[in-house]
Amino acid sequence: MTSYKDVTSYKIDDVARETGLTKRTIRYYEEIGLMPAPERSEGGTRRYTQEHIEHLRRVIEARDVLGFSLQEIQEYIVYAQELTGHRQLYPQIQEPELKLAKLREMDGALDAQLRALQEKIDKILSMKQELEQFRDRVSAGIARLEAEHDPQSTKNDMEGTRK
Amino acid sequence: MTSYKDVTSYKIDDVARETGLTKRTIRYYEEIGLMPAPERSEGGTRRYTQEHIEHLRRVIEARDVLGFSLQEIQEYIVYAQELTGHRQLYPQIQEPELKLAKLREMDGALDAQLRALQEKIDKILSMKQELEQFRDRVSAGIARLEAEHDPQSTKNDMEGTRK
DNA sequence: CTACATATTAACGTTAACGTCAACGTTAGA
DNA sequence: TCTAACGTTGACGTTAACGTTAATATGTAG
Numbered sequence A, B: 001m002t003s004y005k006d007v008t009s010y011k012i013d014d015v016a017r018e019t020g021l022t023k024r025t026i027r028y029y030e031e032i033g034l035m036p037a038p039e040r041s042e043g044g045t046r047r048y049t050q051e052h053i054e055h056l057r058r059v060i061e062a063r064d065v066l067g068f069s070l071q072e073i074q075e076y077i078v079y080a081q082e083l084t085g086h087r088q089l090y091p092q093i094q095e096p097e098l099k100l101a102k103l104r105e106m107d108g109a110l111d112a113q114l115r116a117l118q119e120k121i122d123k124i125l126s127m128k129q130e131l132e133q134f135r136d137r138v139s140a141g142i143a144r145l146e147a148e149h150d151p152q153s154t155k156n157d158m159e160g161t162r163k
Numbered sequence C: 001c002t003a004c005a006t007a008t009t010a011a012c013g014t015t016a017a018c019g020t021c022a023a024c025g026t027t028a029g030a
Numbered sequence D: 001t002c003t004a005a006c007g008t009t010g011a012c013g014t015t016a017a018c019g020t021t022a023a024t025a026t027g028t029a030g
Helices: A012-019 A023-031 A050-064 A070-084 A096-149 B012-019 B023-031 B050-064 B070-084 B096-149
Strands: none
Touching (some): A012 A023, A012 A050, A023 A050, A050 A070, A050 B096, A070 A096, A070 B096, A096 B096, B012 B050, B023 B050, B050 B070, B070 B096
């Protein structure tokens, strides 16, 4: 399909700039298995690909947006690797039986993850509604104070309060 | 024992059971100002109210669902206290000018919080959609393998999966 | 080839968010 | 009143998630 392998490689400083992570953090994420280890140059310098960057972006999102611990992301990492292209949908499993079992396992795990995500969304929505109601009360308080203090200046839809 | 007043109080162990936090964590949250300090008995034992429990529940939600650090929750805590009833909407400020300024400040902060929440919701939704697409690919793989392995199965929803 | 910026590993340091233990005081039921 | 269960305050321990420093090797502009 693609004519040749994508040769564009990034040094760790480039990846740091692209992702906003520090070099230390990038190496750390590799160390604990949060990212596939990149190829090395002859001398041992890490050579990252675009896929590594995309992968890291997913990890960062899971960390920041979902608030997952790095341990929790480990369980999610399989899908992140699939999504980024670091793994094949079909691993090197030859027996269809095993392949099928593996896929079913993934399917179940994905369903669980999706339900958890939906639950999270629902909770955030309810928190948001609470905050909105509170903001409305604050707004009402502002409006009342404004009317009290400066009765004639506002675009009038307020009936005159006493005194 | 039972007083005529409806002022039910909880010991720290009760609060721990109600919230799922440990006693250590409850004291710690009070220590760093994440929760209003409760009244004490003559001997010094903490006496919590229902409001403390509700307050803690909000803190837990912010911690778990939003993934906030306890420091970040500190900034959100003002609203949590309002919502739980630990504070008055109008503090003891007498000057209407100051009161108004304070309310406007809260209004602005609330708007910012709400926008941040919406942004978070959007990001989670997009992550969810990605995962859903991936799950669909896995499901398709399962269906194909099942058909290969079990060709006479009565399931027939094979549409144009093949191109 | 030289110089110098950047890379590597190894090791120890740091902060948040609690856990755990000790020594001691309080509460409540028999 | 006694006592076992529960509470209190230090104070030190622990783990995750990196930061920092040092000693050394590698990459590259001139």
